[in-house]
Amino acid sequence: MVGMSMFCYQCQETAANEACTDVGVCGKDAETSNLQDLLVWELKGLSAIAERARAEGITDEALDVFVAESLFSTITNVNFDPEWFEDRIAETQRRRAALRETYEREVGELDDSSLPEAATWTGEDPTDFHEKADPSTVGALRTEDEDLRSLRELLTYGLKGIASYADHAYALGETKDEVFAFVTRGLAATVDDRYDAEELTNLVLEAGEVGVEVMEILDTAHTDTYGHPEPTEVDIGVGDRPGILISGHDMKDMEELLEQTEGEGVDVYTHGEMLPANAYPAFKEYDHFVGNYGNAWWEQHREFEAFNGPVLLTTNCLVPPSDSYADRVYTTGVVGFPEVPHIDGREDGEPKDFSPLIEAATGTEPPEQIESGTIPNGFAHKSVLDRADEIIAGIQAGDIRGFVVMGGCDGRHAERNYYTEMAKEFPEDVIILTAGCAKYRYNKLDLGDINGIPRVLDAGQCNDSYSLIRIATALQDALDVEDINDLPIAFDIAWYEQKAVTVLLALLSQGVEDIRLGPTLPGFLSAGVTDLLVEEFGIKPIDTVESDIQEILATIDGEPTQPAMSD
Secondary structure (H helix, E strand, C coil): CCCCCEEECCCCCCCHCCCHHHHHHHCCCCHHHHHEHHHEHHHHHHHHHHHHHCCCCCCCCCHHHHHHHHHCCCCCCCCCCCCHHHHHCCCCCHHHHHHHHHHHHHHHCHHHHHHHHHHCCCCCCCCHHHHHCCCCCHHHHCCHHHHHHHHHHHHHHHHHHHHHHHHHHHHHCCCCHHHHHHHHHHHCCCCCCCCCCCCCHHHHHEEEEEHHHHHHHHHHHHHHHHHHCCEEEECCCCCCCCCEEECCCCCCHHHHHHHHHCCCCCCCEEEEHHHHHHHHHHHCCCCCCEEEEEEECCHHHHHHHHHHCEEECCCCCCCCCCCCCCEEEEECCCCCCCCCCEEEECCCCCCCHHHHHHHHHHHCCCCCCCCCCCEEEECCCCHHHHCEEEEEHHHHHCCCCCEEEEEECCCCCHHHHHHHHHHHHHHHEEEEECCCHHHHHCCCCCCCCCCECCCEECCCCCCHHHHHHHHHHHHHHHHHCCHHHHHHHHEEEECCCHHHHHHHHHHHHCCCCCCCCCCCCCCCCHHHHHHHHHHHHHCEEEEECCHHHHHHHHHHCCCCCCCCCCC
16 A cells, blocks of 8 residues: 555556556545545445344345445446545444344344454544554455455446446336345445355356346336337437436436426436437427437546536536536436536435426527437337347348447447457347447447338346346247347447446356456456456456457357457
């Protein structure tokens, strides 16, 4: 820790692919990073007590939701406000004390010596929090053994993704106690020294199974509420009225914003991972919902400035705003940034109040046009499987050679242009399946179609990777293939943050092997854990476009490929 004021390596862009130790590449300062570490550590301590309480039949849904929301707030690019984390840490301690009191009243006294320090340490005020919030004390570096540290962090990051998806589903009335139970069990295990590497590995793999489960719950929440996404050509131009731009992932926020802006003379545009909202039938009913503006999260500075109207950030998508447009940015949910206005959560079943955005939009200039045309969207599992006969016929006729799953996250690194070049270089008989914002690297290319089936099938948000799993398993059944790895499908995944970790673990839980992961392998994977993933699942880093194209086509064609490399 000599010379380090923080230690964070949870995202793909971490400094030198090792760790941010002074200020985060994301813009997060050391104070906020360390408070986030303390909050996660405190949530692990709370979970240790919650685990004991659950074993005795003591559960509390409000507490489970609090843990999920709090974990969500620590994902990369969600919350940069240190005061918010001070409040959350204090609230975590209050809830922990209340839960312990309930347990001891109904079951019996807890012995502090049987609990991890994270379950017993209490700070009196923010000064105590800042003193305790040291990376070597409460952060990743508190675990000295590199492989154990790697497994604990891999599990923690998978749990962050699970928690975020569970939070989205909960907002729409869909929940499952088993998911919340796994979050607390997993968190508790990371501060329990009785868990060895094998037990932690099993929990990491179980996190993948729960990842599939929670993505299915969220899929049900979305489709039951808004209908199944439909193939849609999304307009990427602009109108001549003031606009509000909504970015992130939260469809409940989208619904309430559309309801409240109806008839107000204001148009609504999506940005980033909100693009898939354009394909839901319920949202198409709103005439003032006019399309998508811009690209992936990291291009905010240029695009938000050009938009002219207010911007609502709903989830993990915030780039510290420039002064030129900061007064037009609003956060909501677990998103936060100092001095940026925040739209409070729902109370007593009432919707959020987006009137400040509507008032701010009135009289602003229309968005500056930065591009024109349309992009295809809405190819989630139902819309693709509705054409399953055509797809199977295309495969059998040789018109469709195979599929490449090229989803995940986008980011700033120039190396990500690899995915653009890959999309350009694939033969015309290969279809790209995607979900997440990685698609912005190629979704505006004119790649054509195969017998009317677009060569880019965009299932939606990162959580809609569930659709890609559904499509793969349906093809497996239709083609009577015993092993999913014998399908004409290859996986070339981009990652950035912790939801992507959950998606990766979800794919591994389905038995998917030989996944390419880029632009780099995670910095939080130790050599030992990397070797494990290589040996068990064939995980490999991306290479050059030329070599990867050759190997991917060999995989699709059912030919042997080169063994996975560990670095």
